[in-house]
Amino acid sequence: MAIFKVEGDRFTYKGEQIRILSGAVHYFRVVPAYWEDRLLKLKACGFNTVETYVPWNFHEPQEGYFCFEGMADLVGFIEKAGELGLHVIVRPSPYICAEWEFGGLPAWLLRYPDIRLRCSDPLFLSKVDAYYDVLIPKLIPLLSTNGGPVIAVQVENEYGSYGNDKTYLEHIRQGLLQRGIDVLLFTSDGPTDQMLQGGTLENVLATVNFGSQTAESFAKLQEYRPGQPLFCMEYWNGWFDHWMEDHHTRDAMDAARVFEDMLEAGASVNFYMFHGGTNFGFTNGANHIKAYEPTITSYDYDSPLNEWGEPTEKYYAIRESLSKYADIGQLELPEPKPKKNYGIVKVTERADLFGQLNLISEEIYSVCPEPMEKLGQAYGFILYTTQLSGPRNGQELHLQEVHDRAQVFLNGTELGVIERWNPQPLKMDVPHEGARLDILVENMGRINYGPLLKDYKGITEGVRLDNQFQFSWSMHPLPMERLEQLQFEVLSDCNSIEGPAFYKAIFHVGEIADTFLSLEGWSKGVAFLNGFNLGRYWNAGPQKTLYVPGPLLRHGDNELILFELHGSNSAEVAFVDAPDLGKVAAVTPEF
Structure with missing residues (x-):
């Protein structure tokens, strides 16, 4: 009843x-x-x-x-x-x-x-x-x-x-x-x-x-x-x-x-x-x-x-x-959760992505670059690699319907970024002997509303130099689920904070409390605390800090790993006691 x-x-x-x-x-x-x-x-x-x-x-x-x-x-x-x-x-x-x-x-x-x-x-x-x-x-x-x-x-x-x-x-x-x-x-x-x-x-x-x-x-x-x-x-x-x-x-x-x-x-x-x-x-x-x-x-x-x-x-x-409409009694709130500033934390180890591929991913070959879903991958990143013939001068690289943000490398040197919301091609020259092309694509979240809901991730249609499609690809799915396999090296040169690479920091916690991870100076990436994925950070804003609930910390040593796509001007981060959600814009409630 x-x-x-x-x-x-x-x-x-x-x-x-x-x-x-x-x-x-x-x-x-x-x-x-x-x-x-x-x-x-x-x-x-x-x-x-x-x-x-x-x-x-x-x-x-x-x-x-x-x-x-x-x-x-x-x-x-x-x-x-x-x-x-x-x-x-x-x-x-x-x-x-x-x-x-x-x-x-x-x-x-x-x-x-x-x-x-x-x-x-x-x-x-x-x-x-x-x-x-x-x-x-x-x-x-x-x-x-x-x-x-x-x-x-x-x-x-x-x-x-x-x-x-x-x-x-x-x-x-x-x-x-x-x-x-x-x-x-x-x-x-x-x-x-x-x-x-x-x-x-x-x-x-x-x-x-x-x-x-x-x-x-x-x-x-x-x-x-x-x-x-x-x-x-x-x-x-x-x-x-x-x-x-x-x-x-x-x-x-x-x-x-x-x-x-x-x-x-x-x-x-x-x-x-x-x-x-x-x-x-x-x-x-x-x-x-x-x-x-x-x-x-x-x-x-x-x-x-x-x-x-x-x-x-x-x-x-x-x-x-x-x-004014109901008797709700006196306000009785639980005690506020404590916040703590753990201070500056030094980043001490580095693992270059391209050197770690076989440890955290399985290589897959295909005639065409395939989207994540066809490879059984849901989230994270995917790396596409092919060999270009040369010479080619002043050609434009087009990523046809890339979802969502791609870093492009020629023989290991970054050429630029192609983004779904601004899919401008990149100019490139290929030397006589040819060159290796690497394209690292980030899935930044599938569409959650509206008629475009069916949202494949990665390179969803193809890669062209001018109007010529490029075939024969190897792919490395990177769902970021096997980070315990990473092999880090001591970061001896603080000027070598560049990506895409993984960076590790160990810091000690005595009293456990909520805190906020400040990534001032870092560019774009994902933060992992004691194996838990805290989420994405990006200096594009508005968000400047990541919330860290106290229960994710542990007494003693804690491990922070950052997957940084571009680089940082400092080999350190900070755990602070107040958030920064960035510049504020008032909502006009016309909905």
């Missing part, structure tokens, strides 16, 4: 009227040791519910191999929320968007060249079904109908922004029902005719997502669902950042004012995000509206709780607004 349900224009829980006051906290963007801290702060703000997406690629990173441990412990996160007295909304759609890599879809889907995503393509549905056969049974004991905290489950995500295949949506709905999901089902879409027509299902609660224009947004929802409860499933109270942009912020009082508009309308609300967290590793997504725009490592989102879990001005403004 349903515990949480729709009765007319209101929600009830165990027969009593309830307004859902929810905040999004993604377990997969927060280290498990901090889940309780973030959830307690959500509850202290006066909220009664936590919402989370479930990213398919986090739980099935390779086809048929499933992971539900560590940061992927979905059950543990939901159980913790329930222990703290919070309801839970789960959004396990095959697709989640969320500025997350490929919108949560696993990269291995692209090994099937004819697959059609997010529609009733039988091949795609078979992969979703196999995933749901493993995922959904884990949720059944956690449903409110079985005494658990889960009160609602989503059917797909903002589908009207992508397609209109009702057969597909119904397949997902039936897949949830047939596997035992008997709590309230819902869809969420933008408040437009097109989106609500394409993304909703009869007999499934429709909700809308927006960041402003409350009256207009709810009016549009009521055109399609007159008399049903009002629910903003994603209240965009902040925004995310791309590389090469400024850090987005939204005025706290403006965010609180729009929240009050929703409360005044009697609506239920889910803050997206309440606590953003971090795109650790290679998990950031990308957008492509007019050009490709990769998302940064930080997912601070200018949320009520910032990336490192501290309440912001927005937190207090929102709580003050809520107190």
Whole structure:
């Protein structure tokens, strides 16, 4: 029997009227040791519910191999929320968007060249079904109908922004029902005719997502669902950042004012995000509206709780607004997590990428340069190598549809960079005896939203000198998963900080605390702490530091490895006690 349900224009829980006051906290963007801290702060703000997406690629990173441990412990996160007295909304759609890599879809889907995503393509549905056969049974004991905290489950995500295949949506709905999901089902879409027509299902609660224009947004929802409860499933109270942009912020009082508009309308609300967290590793997504725009490592989102879990001005403004409509008692927050400045750390060892290839990668030969997915690779980098004939003078090197950023080397000397968002060819001369051409391509995150979702990585079409395609390639996939095999040498010359190469530093920690890795002077790359991938750094900004949660450190010696693509003007980094998210740009909330 349903515990949480729709009765007319209101929600009830165990027969009593309830307004859902929810905040999004993604377990997969927060280290498990901090889940309780973030959830307690959500509850202290006066909220009664936590919402989370479930990213398919986090739980099935390779086809048929499933992971539900560590940061992927979905059950543990939901159980913790329930222990703290919070309801839970789960959004396990095959697709989640969320500025997350490929919108949560696993990269291995692209090994099937004819697959059609997010529609009733039988091949795609078979992969979703196999995933749901493993995922959904884990949720059944956690449903409110079985005494658990889960009160609602989503059917797909903002589908009207992508397609209109009702057969597909119904397949997902039936897949949830047939596997035992008997709590309230819902869809969420933008408040437009097109989106609500394409993304909703009869007999499934429709909700809308927006960041402003409350009256207009709810009016549009009521055109399609007159008399049903009002629910903003994603209240965009902040925004995310791309590389090469400024850090987005939204005025706290403006965010609180729009929240009050929703409360005044009697609506239920889910803050997206309440606590953003971090795109650790290679998990950031990308957008492509007019050009490709990769998302940064930080997912601070200018949320009520910032990336490192501290309440912001927005937190207090929102709580003050809520107190006008509900008795939320006195504010009781957990003790703040300590921050520590560990100071300057010297980089002491180096391992050149080209000298390490056979230790961390297997060479593959092909007539044509192939994308990562065809080689079974999901993330990281890939190196393409061929021999050019000579002489050639003043020819242009074209990387046809390179995804996403390529460094080009001729006989080991870097010629330049070709980027997806600015794919200008490079001029080159090839000597009479010929030359070796190396192209190192970085996957900077698959597109997570829109019609260009099917986003292959690497060199996706071909390499040309002028109009002549070049054939016969060797390829080294570099997913950055075998770094323990690296053979380092002592860095004796501090002026030799150039890439692409790996750099190692060992530093001692006595008292463990949160800290921030400052990479001032370094160019672009990826940072690994004690084997954990902290994420990407890039002097293009806005982000200047990487958040390091204390639980990733250990007492005694700690190992930092940087994969640096270009170089640094200093053989040192710093661990500081305050973040730097770069230059700020205020968000104008017209969404």
